[in-house]
Amino acid sequence: MSDTDHTSGGAESDARSLGGVLIHLLALITALFGIGVFVAAAGYRFGSHPFTKANARNALNWHLSVFLLVVIGVVVFAVGTDMTNGGSLIEWATLPPPVASAVAALGTALTVGGFLLLFLSAVAALLTIVFTIAATLNAVAGNAWSYPFAPNLVARLE
Secondary structure (H helix, E strand, C coil): CCHHHHHHHHHHHHHHHHHHHHHHHHHHHHHCCCCHHHHHHHHHHHCCCHHHHHHHHHHHHHHHHHHHHHHHHHHHHHHHHHHHCCCCCCCCCCCCHHHHHHHHHHHHHHHHHHHHHHHHHHHHHHHHHHHHHHHHHHHHCCCCCCCCCCCCHHHHHC
């Protein structure tokens, strides 16, 4: 093998690895603004190299999972709080007293459940930093690392 072949092979590997490395960092930086899932999706959709697509897919699975966790947590918490406080979005006061009590109890359960989901969202946000560092280091080493706890949502959407 000549030096020219080795250099061009190395440049090709660097170009392939660069996209796989950058997708994790870009998804993390943009996740701070709430758009990390869209950056990861764009990297997956428009990535031309298999290594870049594999890393973008892993990042997208994680960021999509965290995004859905936050959205579901906010909705459950908001609905539970509304039901517990007598209903500003929906008028629960017109219900008969036994039903109103059951609705208030359900509202309390939803509020607590929503709070727990939001707490898990905060933990997931912290794990995003740790997992991004691990994924980036693995990408530098040439491995497409799957984020732990992230279901393969992309496969289900295809």
